[in-house]
Amino acid sequence: MTIRNRIKDHRRVRAGDLVPHEHNWRSHPDFQRDALKALYAEVGFARSLLAYELPDGRLKLIDGHLRRELDSDMLVDVEVLDVDDLEARKLLLSMDSVAGLAEADQEVVAQLQKITQSDSPVLTDLWRSLAESESATQAALEEAAKAPPEQFLIVVTCQNENHQVELLQEFEGRGIRCKALVS
Numbered sequence: 001m002t003i004r005n006r007i008k009d010h011r012r013v014r015a016g017d018l019v020p021h022e023h024n025w026r027s028h029p030d031f032q033r034d035a036l037k038a039l040y041a042e043v044g045f046a047r048s049l050l051a052y053e054l055p056d057g058r059l060k061l062i063d064g065h066l067r068r069e070l071d072s073d074m075l076v077d078v079e080v081l082d083v084d085d086l087e088a089r090k091l092l093l094s095m096d097s098v099a100g101l102a103e104a105d106q107e108v109v110a111q112l113q114k115i116t117q118s119d120s121p122v123l124t125d126l127w128r129s130l131a132e133s134e135s136a137t138q139a140a141l142e143e144a145a146k147a148p149p150e151q152f153l154i155v156v157t158c159q160n161e162n163h164q165v166e167l168l169q170e171f172e173g174r175g176i177r178c179k180a181l182v183s
Contacts, residue, residue: 006087009080010048011059016072018051019060021092028066031122036066038120048077050095052088062091104130155181 039046049064059078061068067076083091109130118124158164164180171178 006081006083007079008082011078011080012075013059013078014072015049015068015070015074015076017058018049018064018068018076018078019054019058020065020068021061021088023089023092024061024065025092026065026096028069031126033066033070034122035126036070038118038122040070042118042120042123045074045076048079050081050091051078052081052083060088062088063095 045067047067049067050062051059051064052062054060059080062081064076064078081088081091113127116127118127156167158167168178168180
């Protein structure tokens, strides 16, 4: 497989000059804003925004909408891609989603948390919640992967709704699990 490099340029631009994508499907809750602000305070700006060039020369965002919103006057580094509108929408739908499919090595996460301190309670809470969320997600996936127990079913055709209610009550009275269906 040949992978094309679609990065055509890196530019430093005023954040407010970037055009937000009208199909950006991510919203940014206060906790996320606070976490990004705390990270900026402790480390600084450390990740490029991603955009593509419009016919009029403006840059339209694919990734980095929150970073754009935090300080519209800040100069930000932008990776400019050589993509069209359709490809940009594919990236918009996929980039964060694909990154979210990564699995966490809980031992490494625990080590990293142990050796990494923050002055910010927001970042400390974020790191703790990430580990908890990952554990909960993993447990849910393992539970869903378990094969359901075999079930043996009987379908009884009833004369009408009243007959169905009578049979349900009779079966439930005998301790038989049952449910009503209509077709």
